[in-house]
Amino acid sequence: MHILVIEDEAQLYSSIAEGLRLDGYEVDTCMDGNEGLDLCLTEPFDLILLDLNLPGMDGLSILQQLRAENSSTPVIILSARTQIQDKVEGLDLGANDYLTKPFHFEELEARIRSLTRRKFIQENICLTCGRISFDTKTRLAQIDHMPLSLTRKESSLLEYFLLHPDRVISPEELIEHIWDGSVNSFSNSIRVHISSLRKKLRAALGYDPIQNKIGEGYLLNADCCND
Template sequence: MHILVIEDEEQLCCSIAEGLRLNGYETDTCFDGDEGLELCLTENYDLILLDLNLPGIDGLEILRQFREINSFTPVLILSARGQIQDKVEGLDLGANDYLTKPFHFEELEARIRSLTRRKFIQENICLKCGRITFDTRTRKASINNEELSLTRKETALLEYFMLHQNRIIGSEELIEHIWDGSVNSFSNSIRVHISALRKKLRTALGNDPIQNRIGQGYILTEDLK
């Protein structure tokens, strides 16, 4: 999952980003409204965390302009404005959720899980594909109830494949949702991490549920054995 955090309190912004990265989310940050709006309009994120009191363009104006061209990407407002009217205005402009500062990081994590599951129409916290199970709460994968030891990047890849199983996923899409802005389409990083993930799945399953479609991308299909 690729998340953008727009927050002018740099320490808080970096703290949120670091916590999300430790949980397997790729996270971009910015500290002012002008850059935030530009990123919203030019990049493809799975979720946006948006402060309201920003230098430059105000958070509500960012939300208004963003919703004119994008009605589906979840937006979670993080704000010290706790009045009912502020919440109503934010939600009416298209925010999916509103979290008042200060907040516990565990609550932020839970709301992020809820919003990302909602985006992919996934009601259960556990994703399943054949004998593979992925718990979106603990971010642990298992095969036949045996936990699979995965790196952070392998975990993010498997989750994305399981959310989009039986569909070909191209390298560009993986870059947008699993990597941050430092990786480009010519990087060998994608192949290396997917190869490592496939090797672990093949060892545990006895076959490879992720297939490479030359010139198109990768597809995860259900293991029936």
């Protein structure tokens, strides 16, 4: 999952970004409203965390312009403004949630999980495909209820495949949603991590449920998962 944090308090955005990366998310950050709007309109983020008091352009203006172009990307406003009219205005302009500063990081994590589950129409925090399961809260992968040791990047890849079974996913899409802005489409990183994930799944399952569609991308075969 690829998250954008638009926040001008350096200590706060650094701690948010660090915590989310430890949770397995890919995070991009910016501290300027104009740059934040450009990123919102040009990059396919899975979720945006948006401060209201920003240099260059305020958060509500960003939200209004974003919603004119993009009605689906979840947005959580993070703001020190506590007045009910501020919350109402933010929600009316299209924010999905409003979190007042200061807040506990655990609450932010829970709200992110709630929104991302809602986006992918998930009724449970545990994603499954046959013998494979992945708990999106604990980040624990299992095969036949036995833990499968994965790196943070391998966990993110498995989660994305489980969210989109039986659909060919291009390397570009994986980079957009699982890597941050420092990785480009020519990087060998994606092949290395997918290869490692497939080896671990093959060793645990006895077969490889991820197929390589040459020239197209990768597919998690749900029928194979149920074998």
